[in-house]
Amino acid sequence: MIALAALASLASLVLGSVAHAAPPATYPLSQVRRGQTGYGFTTFKGTTPERFTFEVVSVVKNFLPKQDIILVKSDDPKVQLTGFWQGMSGSPLYLDDKLVCAFSYGFRFNKIPLGGCTPIEYMKREGIDSVRRGAPGPGGAGAPSSNGAVRQVTPATSQAANLTSPPATPSMPSMPSMEDWRRLTRKVDVEAAMAALGPPRQSWLLSAPMPALPTAPRPGATEHTLAASVPLAVAGFTAPAFADLSKLLAGYNLEPMRAGGTGAPSEDGPREFVMGGSIAVQLVRGDVSMAATGTVSYIDGNRVLAFGHPLFQTGESYAPVATSYVHTVIPSAQSAFVSASPAVEIGSLVQDRQSMISADTKLRSPMIPLDIEVLVGSGSRTEKGTFRVELIDNKFLTPTFAALSAANAINYYLPDRDDVTAKVVSTVRVRGVPPISFVDHLYANDGAGSMMGGVRGLRALVPLLLNPYAPVSIEGIDIKVDLRFDTNYGEIKELRLPGATLTPGARNQVSVAMETWNGDLIVETVPVDVPASLAGAIVQLEITAGDSAKLDAAPPVDLPSLVAALRKMLPGNVWAASLYVAEDGVSMDGKVVRDLPPSAADKLRPGSRSQRALPFRPVARTVAPSKRVLNGSATLLVRVAQAPSSSRGATP
Secondary structure (H helix, E strand, C coil): CHHHHHHHHHHHHHHHHHHCCCCCCECCHHHCCCCCEEEEEECCCECCCEEEEEEEEEEEEEEECCEEEEEEECCCHHHHCCCCCECCCCCEEEECCEEEEEEEEECCCCCCCEEEEEEHHHHHHHHHHHHHCCCCCCCCCCEECCCCCEECCEECCCCCCCCCCCCCCCCCCCCCCCHHHHHHHHCCCHHHHHHHCCCCCCCCCCCCCCCCCCCCCCCCCHHHCCECCEEEEEECCCHHHHHHHHHHCCCCCEEEEECCCCCCCCCCCCCCCCCCCEEEEEEEEECCEEEEEEEEEEEECCEEEECCCCCCCCEEEEEEEEEEEEEEEECCCCCCEEEEEEEEEEEEEEEEECCEEEEECCEECCCEEEEEEEEEEECCEEEEEEEEEEECCCCCHHHHHHHHHHHHHHHHHCCCCCCEEEEEEEEEEECCCCCEEEEEEEEECCCHHHHHHHCHHHHCHHHHHCCCCCCCCEEEEEEEEEEECCCCEEEEEEEECCCCEECCCEEEEEEEEEECCCCCEEEEEEEEEECHHHCCCEEEEEEEEHHHCCCCCCCCCCHHHHHHHHHCCCCCCEEEEEEECCCCEEEECCEEECCCCHHHHHHHCCCCCCCCEEEECCEEEEEEECCCEEECEEEEEEEECCCCHHHCCCCC
């Protein structure tokens, strides 16, 4: 018993020394020379890193801004069949038993294992030394999220304690590449945000804001240039959703790969990172999952460096990181890649920079729960299915991955490419704000997956997360979809007035001609309330589906007015009959000032547009229920009749 106790004590000391081992000694880049030989570690299968040999070919100066790389080749039998492969990024390489670099870049279609590695000194400078100097990062008491909010990043040792204080100088993530989104982040225009996402009944996945694309090589040069590539292990996606994801990520370092496993938190697998071990950054997990796979390059206590190149290069960024199980390395004539699945979550991504990604094993990064409930049926016969997903909390990625996950769930439960209508109830739960809920009635003639562009709860995520007014913390998203094989749908084609003019101070009836799914023309009557103040004016009459109508709200000036504007968005099964007048009104402090006399409007309207007073085109709008799901719009210039003489008042 004494001997067993002694052995247990010795084992505990050994394990403790491993867990708190000093960081590896490093080899200076200045001493690297052609022809030097060394060894590296990477994981070819399972969870145990294996050794391979390499030779230095050369040092390429200024390969990236202020960053050199080391060209290496290998004749080790372990890599002769596959060459250097995608997912190997971050594999630590040693000269004279000292860590010199992390493998990070490879060629496509190359005939020998030849690639580039990022010197460890650059990785340490960006991922560890800068944090110790007080640069942005979670080395202090708190961590701002990628959407600007102070994230509740929890220490791994105490789930009850939250980090709440932002660092002194938070870093800014990359701006989206489209000018629309640059303009949007300066002053949120809800209508501009919705327009940038495209029409309500079209998929907006490829129009949604994403981190700025890396500089693309010239066409046809991909196979001739050193390039970073990260396998994105994807599980639980239908073929259409996987195709959308592949298009979405074209141009980034990520290469979607089919992989098994749900990506949910697991108790099976390694519970600590090791040099040369596989690491996964979890973007989505649950019934579907997406995890970017690479290799651990350097460990210093709770700080872990990996990849040797960026993921999205968004600076300070947060996402769960997990150990990973490697199924195998798949040879390819173009570029071999690893097949791997995430295992145990043991930390959080904290930095995504030019030379590496950095993780902290003492932090946990919460994800946003997305619950999708789907009812499919005809008549009284229905089937119910659910998808439960967690999404990365990121102002660029959350809306896109939410829409992709929802479309995936619908494609799974209703893959038929047929006419279908849907009632979609979507709710966004924002911390400190009453839930924002919408009820949408949608139609598609090519299956239900394309309907997600009309779900207002998903579309609203974009202006919410990109708002410049205040941090937003999304606590959850709920989507309930009731799908029916139905064709109760109308495309607006033409307006028909009952007379030459509209009657002021009364409800007018306007006939709207629509085309049905099979080409038939039908007519429905739509009410239009005309204010008495418009007597004698020429107005533009627009009748449209509710979800296509211009937002009748002043430009937001703060988060409450932004949320109020979002709540005024209309569904697709109501008529929106709008009357636009020629004169501008004024919005002040987020509120619309209507029916101003010209002298007052001129005084309030400033020469330079400010947030306090802005020109605003007034709208007189009538909303009425429709008998069917609507699409399209029609407009007409029309005169409003003069008011009856009895109502004008007598002249003395």
